[in-house]
Amino acid sequence: GDSVTQMEGPVTLSEEAFLTINCTYTATGYPSLFWYVQYPGEGLQLLLKATKADDKGSNKGFEATYRKETTSFHLEKGSVQVSDSAVYFCALRPAYSGAGSYQLTFGKGTKLSVIP
Amino acid sequence: EPEVTQTPSHQVTQMGQEVILRCVPISNHLYFYWYRQILGQKVEFLVSFYNNEISEKSEIFDDQFSVERPDGSNFTLKIRSTKLEDSAMYFCASTGGGTNEAFFGQGTRLTVV
Helix, strand or coil: CCEEEECCCCEEEECCCCEEECEEEECCCCCEEEEEEECCCCCEEEEEEECCCCCEEEECCEEEECECCCCECCEEECCCCHHHCEEEEEEEECCCCCCCCCCCEECCCEEEEEEC | CCCCEEECCEEEECCCCCEEEEEECCCCCCEEEEEEECCCCCEEEEEEEECCEEEEECCCCCCCEEEECCCCCCEEEEECCCCHHHCEEEEEEEECCCCCCCEECCCEEEEEC
């Protein structure tokens, strides 16, 4: 079945450091790929997405590129801020999903703490 | 900005008791979902609901679980007889359909003692 593997946390960085959170997936065909973020006390929010190979999703300074050849969707940010402290989840939606089907497969989540 | 709301934020229940987790999806959305995350593990899909019936469910969603849209606004998850291993964070989500983004609630932490 489909699966998502992301790097174990927690990750602690100083403000303005470069961030990479690795994510690899196993799935048939070309799934859609997502990064969700959960800030303390809040729900899961979509951070960015990519729906086909070589697409780059970006939002709030975060980027991730859909790499079919390495089945990866690593999350990057050039300069993190304290406000980026949160848990980040990589997820996929199967390629064969029908309209309205949002059966996402998630990774375990990576907790990021950014210190001033 | 529209949001999905879940109540309660935390519920403690005794093993064997029934619990109902409540969700108010975004008002014009048509598809509704429940996910759960056991502490330290992955967020797992439980069930999706459309047009007043279950459209997909996972192996986790056995006969102990049921979902209902009792009125035009609420979407509930019922666990008939809770077990210790049902302790988890339960997330509700909704989407308007197609490739539209799924909006998640803040979660209900269920603790079974």
